[in-house]
Amino acid sequence: MLKIAIEQIIEYFENNRQEELRDKMNKLHPADSAQIINELPSEYKLAAFSLLNTENASDVIHDLHDELREEILETIQQPRLVKMIDEMDSDEATDIAAELDEEQLKDVLEKIDKEDSKEIKQLLEYDEDSAGGLMQKEIIAVNAEMKRDEMIEYIRQNHEEVENIHYIFVVDDKNKLLGIIEISRLLLAKPQREARDIMNKNIISVPVDMDQEQVAHMFRKYDTYILPVVDKANQLLGRITVDDIIDVIDDEASEDVYKMVGLENEDRVFTSPLSSVRKRLPWLTLNLFTALLVSSVVGIFENTIKQLSFLAVLMPVVAGLGGNSGTQTLTVITRGIALGELTLHNTFKAILKEITVGIINGVMIGSVAMLLAYLFRGNILLGVVLAVAMICNMFIAGLVGSLIPVIMKTLKFDPALASSVIITMLTDIGGFASFLGLATILLM
Amino acid sequence: MLKIAIEQIIEYFENNRQEELRDKMNKLHPADSAQIINELPSEYKLAAFSLLNTENASDVIHDLHDELREEILETIQQPRLVKMIDEMDSDEATDIAAELDEEQLKDVLEKIDKEDSKEIKQLLEYDEDSAGGLMQKEIIAVNAEMKRDEMIEYIRQNHEEVENIHYIFVVDDKNKLLGIIEISRLLLAKPQREARDIMNKNIISVPVDMDQEQVAHMFRKYDTYILPVVDKANQLLGRITVDDIIDVIDDEASEDVYKMVGLENEDRVFTSPLSSVRKRLPWLTLNLFTALLVSSVVGIFENTIKQLSFLAVLMPVVAGLGGNSGTQTLTVITRGIALGELTLHNTFKAILKEITVGIINGVMIGSVAMLLAYLFRGNILLGVVLAVAMICNMFIAGLVGSLIPVIMKTLKFDPALASSVIITMLTDIGGFASFLGLATILLM
Numbered sequence: 001m002l003k004i005a006i007e008q009i010i011e012y013f014e015n016n017r018q019e020e021l022r023d024k025m026n027k028l029h030p031a032d033s034a035q036i037i038n039e040l041p042s043e044y045k046l047a048a049f050s051l052l053n054t055e056n057a058s059d060v061i062h063d064l065h066d067e068l069r070e071e072i073l074e075t076i077q078q079p080r081l082v083k084m085i086d087e088m089d090s091d092e093a094t095d096i097a098a099e100l101d102e103e104q105l106k107d108v109l110e111k112i113d114k115e116d117s118k119e120i121k122q123l124l125e126y127d128e129d130s131a132g133g134l135m136q137k138e139i140i141a142v143n144a145e146m147k148r149d150e151m152i153e154y155i156r157q158n159h160e161e162v163e164n165i166h167y168i169f170v171v172d173d174k175n176k177l178l179g180i181i182e183i184s185r186l187l188l189a190k191p192q193r194e195a196r197d198i199m200n201k202n203i204i205s206v207p208v209d210m211d212q213e214q215v216a217h218m219f220r221k222y223d224t225y226i227l228p229v230v231d232k233a234n235q236l237l238g239r240i241t242v243d244d245i246i247d248v249i250d251d252e253a254s255e256d257v258y259k260m261v262g263l264e265n266e267d268r269v270f271t272s273p274l275s276s277v278r279k280r281l282p283w284l285t286l287n288l289f290t291a292l293l294v295s296s297v298v299g300i301f302e303n304t305i306k307q308l309s310f311l312a313v314l315m316p317v318v319a320g321l322g323g324n325s326g327t328q329t330l331t332v333i334t335r336g337i338a339l340g341e342l343t344l345h346n347t348f349k350a351i352l353k354e355i356t357v358g359i360i361n362g363v364m365i366g367s368v369a370m371l372l373a374y375l376f377r378g379n380i381l382l383g384v385v386l387a388v389a390m391i392c393n394m395f396i397a398g399l400v401g402s403l404i405p406v407i408m409k410t411l412k413f414d415p416a417l418a419s420s421v422i423i424t425m426l427t428d429i430g431g432f433a434s435f436l437g438l439a440t441i442l443l444m
Numbered sequence: 445m446l447k448i449a450i451e452q453i454i455e456y457f458e459n460n461r462q463e464e465l466r467d468k469m470n471k472l473h474p475a476d477s478a479q480i481i482n483e484l485p486s487e488y489k490l491a492a493f494s495l496l497n498t499e500n501a502s503d504v505i506h507d508l509h510d511e512l513r514e515e516i517l518e519t520i521q522q523p524r525l526v527k528m529i530d531e532m533d534s535d536e537a538t539d540i541a542a543e544l545d546e547e548q549l550k551d552v553l554e555k556i557d558k559e560d561s562k563e564i565k566q567l568l569e570y571d572e573d574s575a576g577g578l579m580q581k582e583i584i585a586v587n588a589e590m591k592r593d594e595m596i597e598y599i600r601q602n603h604e605e606v607e608n609i610h611y612i613f614v615v616d617d618k619n620k621l622l623g624i625i626e627i628s629r630l631l632l633a634k635p636q637r638e639a640r641d642i643m644n645k646n647i648i649s650v651p652v653d654m655d656q657e658q659v660a661h662m663f664r665k666y667d668t669y670i671l672p673v674v675d676k677a678n679q680l681l682g683r684i685t686v687d688d689i690i691d692v693i694d695d696e697a698s699e700d701v702y703k704m705v706g707l708e709n710e711d712r713v714f715t716s717p718l719s720s721v722r723k724r725l726p727w728l729t730l731n732l733f734t735a736l737l738v739s740s741v742v743g744i745f746e747n748t749i750k751q752l753s754f755l756a757v758l759m760p761v762v763a764g765l766g767g768n769s770g771t772q773t774l775t776v777i778t779r780g781i782a783l784g785e786l787t788l789h790n791t792f793k794a795i796l797k798e799i800t801v802g803i804i805n806g807v808m809i810g811s812v813a814m815l816l817a818y819l820f821r822g823n824i825l826l827g828v829v830l831a832v833a834m835i836c837n838m839f840i841a842g843l844v845g846s847l848i849p850v851i852m853k854t855l856k857f858d859p860a861l862a863s864s865v866i867i868t869m870l871t872d873i874g875g876f877a878s879f880l881g882l883a884t885i886l887l888m
Binding site: 006029031035039063065152155156159164165166182183184186187188202204219220221222223224225242243245246247249250253254256257258260261262263267268269270272273274276277280281283284285287288290291292294295298299302303305306309310311312313314315316317319320321323324325327328331332333335336339341342343345346350353356357360361364365368369372420421424428432 | 475507599600609610628632663664667668686689693697698700704718721725727728729735738747750753754756757760765769772775776785789790794800804813816864865
C-alpha cells in the first residue's frame, strides 16, 4: 500500500503538482510519511520533507535515516526548526538538540519556549546512553494529599503537554516518589479518595544514571510500559516510555552482532560507500595482522609443507571448522550476556559446557575427517593427525569463544576484543600448530 | 541486591526453614522470584517453585528457563496446574497449554473455567509466530452508542479480568472495530458523551494472520503500547501488548544472529551439552563438506604449492580477509533486512554499495599486503599476486555477502543458507583460485 503512495508522490513531483503533494504528505500518519521520505529517490527527499506542516515535520524527523536528518538539520531555516522543537516532547527535542552544531543550538535554545529550553539544557547534561538520556520531563505528578477529582482536574489542565499519560506519579512535598496510579484506577476511584489511598506503593523506578541496556532489562523483566526516573535521593525527574526502549533493544542487538564482526554501529545499509570503507578499514587492517600472525605460525612448518604439499590442501579444513565452532560459541555466549541469561552464578558452568561441546564435536567431526583422509589418501596416520588437530581446534574454540567475551564483560573492556577475528586467529594458530606440528613428527 | 536474596534463600534451604522460605519467595515481585529460581542451584529450583502460591506461580512460570519450565510441567500436580491456568491471561494460558502433552492438555481444558477453555482452544488454532499467537482475548470493547458513564460502569465490572487496560475498543453491532479510546480521554470526557464522539477513528490494527516479525515492525513504526487484532472482516478478536513484542524482538534478533553462524534458536547458554552437540553437529558436518570443497580447489594447485611452499604460508591471509569482509557485508545486510531498512527501492543500491566497498577495501588492504610481501620476501610479483587475489576475494565478499541474503529473503527461502559458512566457502574458493591460479601463471 505504501508502495502505491510512493509511486503517486513521485508522479506528483514529476508533474510539479505542489498542492496535491502537500495534501498527501500531511494526511498520512507521520510514521508513514517518514517511511515514504526514506524511500523516495534522493532528489525528492528534502522537498517532500519541506512540504510537511510543523506538527508533522516535528514527528517525522525522528524517523528519518540518520544521514538524511543530518542534511535537513544543516539546511533547515531557523524559524521552522524553532517551531518544530517547540512541538516536540523534551526527550525528542533533546535528541535533535544533540545533533545541532554549537552555534545553531545556542540560537535555538534562545528562541524556543523558556521552560522547554531549560528542560533541554538539563537533559543534554545526561549521558546519551543512560536513563537520563532516554527520559522525558513531561509527566503528571501529584501530591499524595490530592483528591481524585482534583487529580482529574489537574490532568485536564496538563493533558495537552503530556502524551500517553497512562500513569500518574505521586510525590511528597520534596518531590520524592511515593507511588504510581494507573489511570484506570483513577477512573474507578471514589471522588474524595486521596492519591495516597489509590496509589501502588510497590514502585519500580530507574536511577537516572543507569545504563540504557540495564533500563531495557528492567522493562523486559517487569513487562511494563512506562517507568519513572529518579535521582539518588528518590526525587522524581521524569519518565521513560517503552517505545524508546524498543529502539534501545534494536540498537543494542545491532551493536552486539556488529561488534562480533568488527563493524561500527553507524555502518548501515544506507551509509555512503566511502564512509563504510573508512569504518571497516581499521578492522580489516587489524585482521591483516592477525592473519599474518597465523601465517607466521604456518611459516614455521614451511619445510614440512614443501615435502608434504597435501598438508596445504587440507589446511582450509582445519581452519574452517575451528573458526566456525569458535564463532558459534561466541554467539551463544554474547547473546546470553546481552539477554541477561548469563549471570555470575552460571558463567563457569557455561564455559565448561562450551569446552565439552567443543571436544565432543571435535571428536565426531575429526573421526569423519580421519575416515575421509584414509579413504582418499590411503594414509591412516594423516587421518590421525587431522583428527587430533580438529579436536585441539574445537577445544580452543569452546575455550576462547566463551572465556574471552566473559572476561571482557567482567573487566568492562570493549567486547569488540572478543570478536570473531580474534577467536578465529586463536583457533587458526592452535589448529595449524597442532596439525603441522604433529605432521612433522609423525609423517616426516 | 538479588544476589543477597539468593544467598539467603540457599541458607534457608540448607537449614530447612520452610516458613521463612515460603514467606520470602511470595513477598518478592514475581519477576524477581523467577530470576532467583533461574539462578538457584539445580537441587533447589523445583522446591522453590513449589513454595509459591497459585497467583505468584502463575506469573513466575513464564519467566523460567525453557528446560526448567518443561520439567515443572511434567511433574506438577494437576489441581495446581488447573488453578494456575485459571489465574492467567488467555495468551499466557495458551503458551502453557501449547507446552502440555495431549492427555494433560485435554484434562486441563476440561477442568478450568469453561469460558477460558473455549478461548484457549481458539487461540491454540493460530500459528504460534503470528499475531493470533501473540494476542490475548481479555479486552474492554464497547458499543459505539455507549455513554461515558456507562463505559466507566462497564470497566468497573470487568477491570479484574483485564490487566493494563489503557485503551478501550469501540465496535459496532457486528463486532467490527470502529475506533479506540485512550483511558485518559475517557477520564476527561463529559458524562453524556458517546463512545463514537470520543474515539480516535484513525485505527492502526493488526490482521490476525500477520507474521510476528511484521507485528513487531508495526509497534516499532507507530510507537504504540497496545494494538487491536482483527480478522479479514475487521471484526475485533483481541489485542497485543508491547511486553510480548519485546520478547518477539529479542527472539528475532537472536534468530538472525544464530542463523548467520548456523545455530538453532533453542541452543542457549543453559542448554545441556549433549543437546547443543546434537544441534551443532549437522551444521559442522555441512561445514566439513564446504571446507573439503575449498580443499579440492586448493588441491588443483598442489603441484604449484609443492614448488612454491611459501604460497601455503600466505593462504591464511587470503582466506582470513575475504571471510571477514564477507561476514561484515552479510551482517550489515541481514540486520538491515531485520530492521526493515532494506526495501524493494534500495536493495540494488545496497548491493552495489557493498561491492564498491569490497573493491575499495580490497585495493587498500591488497596494497599493504603487496608491500609487506615485497619487504619480507623481496618478490614484487608475489605481492601483485597477493593483492589481486585479495581484490577478487573482497569483491566476491561484497557480492555474495549482499546478494545471497537478499535472494533468500525475496524467494522466502531459509535465510540460514546465507550463513557465514556459505559466504566464507565462496570467498575462500574465489580467493584461493585467483591466488594460486595467478601464482601458477606468473611465478612458476
